[in-house]
Amino acid sequence: MSDLTDLYQAVILDHNKRPRNRGKLPQATRVASGDNPTCGDNCTVYLKMEGEKIGEISFEGSGCAISQASASLMTTQLQGKTLAEAESEFDEFKNIVTTGEEPADFSEVAAFAGVHAFPARIKCATLSWHAAIDALNKPDQPVEN
Amino acid sequence: MSSDFSNLRVDFPVLDQHVGGHPLVYLDNAATTHKPRAVIDAVARFYERDNSNVHRGLHALSMRATDGYEAARARTARFINAADSAEIVFTSGTTASVNLVAQGWARDNLKSGDVVLCTEMEHHSNMVPWQIVCQQTGATLKYIPVLGEDAEGGLDMEALDQLLTEQVKLVAFTHISNTLGTINPAAEICAKARAVGALTMVDGAQSAGHEDVDVQAMGCDFYAFSGHKMAAPTGIGVLYGRRELLDHMSPWQGGGGMISVVRYDASEWKPAPERFEAGTPNVADAVGMHAAMDYLDSVGRPKIGQHEAELAALAYDRLSELPGIRLLGPRSGEPRAGLVSFAFADVHAHDVVTFADQDGVALRGGHHCNQPLMHKLGLPSTTRASFYLYNTPEDVDALVTSMRRILNFFGAG
Ligand SMILES: Cc1ncc(COP(=O)(O)O)c(C=O)c1O
Numbered sequence: 001m002s003d004l005t006d007l008y009q010a011v012i013l014d015h016n017k018r019p020r021n022r023g024k025l026p027q028a029t030r031v032a033s034g035d036n037p038t039c040g041d042n043c044t045v046y047l048k049m050e051g052e053k054i055g056e057i058s059f060e061g062s063g064c065a066i067s068q069a070s071a072s073l074m075t076t077q078l079q080g081k082t083l084a085e086a087e088s089e090f091d092e093f094k095n096i097v098t099t100g101e102e103p104a105d106f107s108e109v110a111a112f113a114g115v116h117a118f119p120a121r122i123k124c125a126t127l128s129w130h131a132a133i134d135a136l137n138k139p140d141q142p143v144e145n
Numbered sequence: 146m147s148s149d150f151s152n153l154r155v156d157f158p159v160l161d162q163h164v165g166g167h168p169l170v171y172l173d174n175a176a177t178t179h180k181p182r183a184v185i186d187a188v189a190r191f192y193e194r195d196n197s198n199v200h201r202g203l204h205a206l207s208m209r210a211t212d213g214y215e216a217a218r219a220r221t222a223r224f225i226n227a228a229d230s231a232e233i234v235f236t237s238g239t240t241a242s243v244n245l246v247a248q249g250w251a252r253d254n255l256k257s258g259d260v261v262l263c264t265e266m267e268h269h270s271n272m273v274p275w276q277i278v279c280q281q282t283g284a285t286l287k288y289i290p291v292l293g294e295d296a297e298g299g300l301d302m303e304a305l306d307q308l309l310t311e312q313v314k315l316v317a318f319t320h321i322s323n324t325l326g327t328i329n330p331a332a333e334i335c336a337k338a339r340a341v342g343a344l345t346m347v348d349g350a351q352s353a354g355h356e357d358v359d360v361q362a363m364g365c366d367f368y369a370f371s372g373h374k375m376a377a378p379t380g381i382g383v384l385y386g387r388r389e390l391l392d393h394m395s396p397w398q399g400g401g402g403m404i405s406v407v408r409y410d411a412s413e414w415k416p417a418p419e420r421f422e423a424g425t426p427n428v429a430d431a432v433g434m435h436a437a438m439d440y441l442d443s444v445g446r447p448k449i450g451q452h453e454a455e456l457a458a459l460a461y462d463r464l465s466e467l468p469g470i471r472l473l474g475p476r477s478g479e480p481r482a483g484l485v486s487f488a489f490a491d492v493h494a495h496d497v498v499t500f501a502d503q504d505g506v507a508l509r510g511g512h513h514c515n516q517p518l519m520h521k522l523g524l525p526s527t528t529r530a531s532f533y534l535y536n537t538p539e540d541v542d543a544l545v546t547s548m549r550r551i552l553n554f555f556g557a558g
Contacts, residue, residue: 008554121499
């Protein structure tokens with residue numbers, strides 16, 4: 001079995017301890033949630049769109065270090081992206097967490113390569129990404145929060 | 146420790162292995178227990194020598210299979226002190242047993258205005274079947290509250306007295322909570338229910354293999370348990386029901402084995418227990434469960450229960466020294482069954498369980514099939530360590546050491 005320091009890399013621990021873009025987003029125009037009923041993890045992603053691009057993004061929720069760090073990092077990755085760009089980032093992320101292959105370009109998401117050795121945790125890593133893509137697929141409308 | 150069972154560890158082949166380079170420390174017994182060699186052999190022997198279908202056969206193997214199956218039923222009756230073997234229905238487990246009562250008894254006997262009482266600490270399998278049948282019949286489901294911010298106070302027995310009106314037709318409660326380790330006063334609850342004419346359904350999943358159960362002394366109407374949580378195979382379980390009740394209940398499923406006469410337009414049912422065992426039953430695992438009952442009683446269930454309770458009390462006290470820990474269920478010194486659930490302020494149960502696994506310590510993290518209770522306690526999930534006869538004080542050491550390592554890693558220790 002893979003070593004735990006592969007799973008809990010410094011990047012992950014850092015994002016878990018000091019999550020970026022955490023909390024509700026005032027003036028969000030899109031929102032979507034996801035949960036992982038087997039473990040009780042949940043995640044809500046808020047978007048404020050600027051045209052086709054994500055102007056601002058935030059997340060809320062509770063869960064394990066992997067899910068929280070992944071959500072935090074996801075928000076930094078998707079800032080300024082369109083739906084098509086976000087989908088291709090998500091594809092790359094899914095590839096990293098399921099195969100353990102690290103991307104050629106240096107990127108913080110590579111820290112999640114260790115997840116592939118812990119199949120039960122892949123869902124933790126992808127939860128917030130699914131919510132973000134769901135939100136991107138919705139029409140703009142004022143979100144109460 | 147009052148009993149040293151460490152010599153029994155060799156009876157359980159699965160314990161002899163390493164996980165993550167460490168000897169396996171299996172503390173997930175509330176989810177399922179391991180099987181002693183005697184049980185594994187009994188199942189293998191059945192398939193090697195006696196395998197056949199039951200009831201309708203006239204050849205030697207079929208008669209042996211039938212004898213083995215019915216001997217398991219008689220053994221089960223003795224195991225819980227049922228008055229009669231006919232009160233023992235074999236099912237696939239606790240969940241199936243509860244659903245059988247919900248659909249076989251409650252569906253015919255509940256109507257709008259009636260109340261089913263359940264508890265806030267119920268496993269989903271003794272909660273959701275009542276939600277379903279209440280929707281079907283228009284009856285109302287109410288809950289006996291659990292007291293204390295960490296659920297340390299057990300069931301609110303005063304609230305029970307308030308809730309127990311004549312509208313209550315059934316009280317469904319767990320004997321031992323799989324999430325809290327609380328031991329409920331089963332006989333007292335059954336007596337109170339009987340006083341208002343309500344039936345009782347006791348979930349014995351966590352008690353049957355851990356203490357001497359006497360359904361007549363308890364005074365329950367139904368008692369359900371699973372083989373796999375008491376050293377027997379998966380896929381076999383029991384519904385005990387008082388004979389008068391079973392004989393008047395509708396079949397749950399139709400099929401072979403449960404009918405006395407079949408015409409094209411309608412059929413007649415066999416009496417209990419066959420009425421509730423449509424189709425080919427799980428003969429091999431019933432035989433395996435028979436062996437498990439013999440094994441447990443040769444060790445002595447009261448001794449097993451005491452051993453686990455001592456380990457859980459030790460774990461509770463040792464864990465309570467850790468920073469930022471919140472322990473659920475009875476406080477130190479109060480009666481507690483053989484398990485401990487806890488949560489850390491800064492480390493999620495999933496991270497805890499993944500870490501512990503690297504140390505060879507098998508735990509469970511999550512809501513333990515009790516989402517509403519977790520919600521009430523304001524916890525997304527907890528980590529649970531649950532003990533059985535083969536666990537030792539050294540296993541508690543391994544648990545605590547692993548927890549300290551996790552807290553250090555996450556900078557929370
Ligand atoms: C208290 C309790 N009731 C019911 C069940 C369900 O048992 P099974 O899954 O064997 O049907 C369990 C097992 O998780 C339990 O702990």
